[in-house]
Amino acid sequence: MSKMDENAKMKEDLFHVIRVALTGRPQDIHTIVRKLTRKYKSDDAAFAEQLTELLRKSPVRASPARRAEPAGLPLDGDSRLPLVRLAENPVLEIEPVYAEESWSSLRQIVNEQQGLDRLRAAGIDPTRTVLFTGPPGVGKTFAAKWIARELGRPLATLDLSAVMSSFLGRTGNNVRVVLDYAKEHECVLLLDELDAVAKRRDDSTEIGELKRLVTVLLQEIxxxxxxxxxxxxxxxxxxxxxxxxxxxxxxIDFPYPSAVHLSDVCRDLLDDQADSAWPSVLGISLQGSSFSDAVQSIRRAKRSAALNDGDIDAALAQLVRSISNRLDRAERQELALSLTRDIGLSQRQASDMTGVSRDTIRKHEREAVGA
Ligand SMILES: Nc1ncnc2c1ncn2[C@@H]1O[C@H](COP(=O)(O)OP(=O)(O)O)[C@@H](O)[C@H]1O
Ligand SMILES: [Mg+2]
Structure with a gap:
């Protein structure tokens, strides 16, 4: 990187830290500093160590979620609890990865919002409303955070599963109040867990209320x-x-992540092992998991490693073993084979991690070559 690029990058980091320092919560600063520590580790180990030391010396107490709730947030009429969660400066603990198709749609949304003036000049409206679909844990809520961060706007979230659990009769009104609030403030609004509205449908006593709620939603949208x-x-x-x-x-539909994307996330989380075979091994082993489950598994492994003299290799091998244990015979053999054939692990390593005997792996490898 040229000196000038480096300078620009550092200014960007500095700007980010300052912005969150002025408005964010202490744990957000911690998240950012942790990321910077990882980033600078390879180029400037001493600086990274200083940052780590700072973090060690100032553990944050999680600040109460509602502490910094700005005045004027819409409240539930009875409980007086805020109806929306507001993140002034959304901070992402890892950089998201998405399938190319989802990415290009997400980028387009951001580009449109950043180019509002040009669109208006051409007499064209930007996309106003977007629906994210996909199984749990694949990054729908995360994508909303990412968009808000890219746009430098606060993210206001109305969790419908939470609102729906209170009195249904009030929900329509609450939705209106929240949308009115969001219209008046420059923010990105997320109606999260929208299906919660539909899930109540089976209770026939509430049909009328639900119809009204759906009507309100349609109108508001x-x-x-x-x-x-x-x-x-x-x-x-x-x-x-x-x-x-x-x-x-x-x-925008979010599919289950591919092995490649899972390994990208693993690489992000496993700083010291980023150049090892682990990200690829884990990507293949975790296939079929959501991002969310994958992230939890890796975090758990890091915790056990930290408690166990920092032996991350052992903790990750244990993780792969426990995944392999849940597979049936054929799937386990398939996994063992991918680990030797695609990742280049030795037969012994693959056998240790999956419990499939070396003989079996050898046999299948021969068959695969013969086929
Ligand atoms: N695309 C992604 N890239 C990296 N991490 C992700 C991604 N999607 C989800 N995660 C991880 O999983 C967690 C849960 O994702 P979330 O967006 O809440 O899932 P959901 O689709 O159920 O809304 C995130 O906080 C993040 O740690
Ligand atoms: Mg979600």
């Missing part, structure tokens, strides 16, 4: 101004009233 960005997320698009679904201008 239709009337959403082109100056704002309304995002919604659902794990069960099939449960959603097609009328609601159709209202969104763009639908």
């Amino acid at each position: 239709d009337e959403w101004p082109s100056s704002g960005l309304l995002l919604a997320a659902t794990n069960h698009p099939d449960l959603l009233d097609p009328a609601v679904w159709r209202r969104f201008e763009t639908v």
Whole structure:
């Protein structure tokens, strides 16, 4: 990197830290400093060590979630609890990775918002409403955070599963209050867990209330101004009233992550092992998991390693073994074979991690070559 690029990058980091220092929560600063520590580790180990030392000396107490709730947030009429969660400066603990198709749609949303003036000059409205669909833990809520961070706007989240659990009769009104709030403030609004609305459908005593709620939602989505960005997320698009679904201008689907994307996330989380075979091994082993489950598993392994003299190799091998234990015979052999053939582990390593005997691996390798 040239001196000038380096300088620009550092200014960017500094700016980021200052912005969050002025408005964010202490744990957000910690997240950022941890990331910087990782980033600078290879170039300037001494500096990274200083940062680590700072973090060690100032453990944060998690600040109460509602402490910094700014005045004027809409409250539930009875409970007086805030209806939305507001993240002034969304901080991502890892950099997201998405399938190329999801990425290009996400980037397009951001590009449109950043180019509002040009769109207006051309007499074109930006995308106002976007629906994220996909199974749990694949990064729908995360994508909303990412968009808000890229746009430098606060993220206001209305968790419908939470609102729906209170009195249904009030929900429609609460939704209105929240949307009105979001229209007046420059923010990105996320209606999270939208399917919660549909899930109540089976209770016939509430049919009338639900109909009213859906009507409110439809109206609000239709009337959403082109100056704002309304995002919604659902794990069960099939449960959603097609009328609601159709209202969104763009639908972005998030599939289960590929092995390559899982290994990218593992690389991000495993700083010291980034250049080892581990990210690839874990990517293949974790295939079929959501990002969320993968992240939890790696964090757990890091914790056990830290408690166990820092033996991360042992902890990760244990993780692969426990995944392998849950597979059936054929799947386990498949995994062992991928580890030798695709990742280049030795037969012994693959056998240790999967419990498949070396003989069996050899036999299958021969068959694969013969086929
Ligand atoms: N695309 C992604 N890239 C990296 N990490 C991700 C991604 N998606 C999810 N994660 C991890 O999983 C966690 C849960 O994801 P979330 O967005 O809440 O899932 P959901 O799709 O259920 O809303 C995130 O906080 C993040 O740690
Ligand atoms: Mg979510």
